[in-house]
Amino acid sequence: MLFDDTYQTIAAPAEGLFRDRGSKFLGYAYPIRSEDEIKPLLAGLRTEHAKARHFCWALRLSPDRGIFRIQDDGEPSGTAGRPILNTLLSADVTNVFLVVVRYFGGTLLGVPGLINAYKTAAAEAIQAAGIITKTVNDVYELRFDYLLMNDVMKLVKEEKLNILSQNFDNSCIIQLEIRKSALNSVLGKIEKVEGIQVKYQFTA
Known part of the structure; x- marks a missing residue:
């Protein structure tokens, strides 16, 4: 099942x-x-x-x-x-x-x-x-350098991810929800972008 x-x-x-x-x-x-x-x-x-x-x-x-x-x-x-x-x-x-x-x-x-x-x-x-x-979503925090902003935003848009909070200072922090069933494919794509730190937060 x-x-x-x-x-x-x-x-x-x-x-x-x-x-x-x-x-x-x-x-x-x-x-x-x-x-x-x-x-x-x-x-x-x-x-x-x-x-x-x-x-x-x-x-x-x-x-x-x-x-x-x-x-x-x-x-x-x-x-x-x-x-x-x-x-x-x-x-x-x-x-x-x-x-x-x-x-x-x-x-x-x-x-x-x-x-x-x-x-x-x-x-x-x-x-x-x-x-x-x-949907059951896992919430993840992404930390990355400002130069990676376009790559990250493109991915967010393509995968239709919901951003819960964002903080763009010297380094950028985004908290977003990833649907449980799409988790592996989305995380795989995020990991392909070099320089992003991904941290699991909680399941909502």
Whole structure:
């Protein structure tokens, strides 16, 4: 089987809403690339919803969908984080952070009620976000002398590579994404240009 170098994620941040017996469940879905991004997102939601009772969440990361975390934030174990994660699993999306903010309405919903509420708010947010397919890319840094600029740019254009950042000072540094399935052929071409230092950064 060929290595599948695509994965599904969400197109943009989005919100969903579910109400049950006075409780309000607000779902927030965010596309993310690393766990470092979740702290500021959570802090922002806690500020925005200062009166909310619970901030339950799940995340799924990496193109192979191998990394996940869940947080029940005071709700009975298994009634919040797990249903949110299950929603990510059933939508088959990764690189997504999904928070459900709960305003307590005074009536206890019971375990089945909570599971349904968190699952539904999460699903609404994903539906609103829209699902897109992305390719698995390795990010590389190229360092080279300014004189090689034309050769490098020609190659970038020919291979339709996406440049993430560039810094042209005395020596030039470019960070770019190479699609996993094209990696060997692209790296082969880069190595043919003398004087380029190639360094692997991470897989996105």
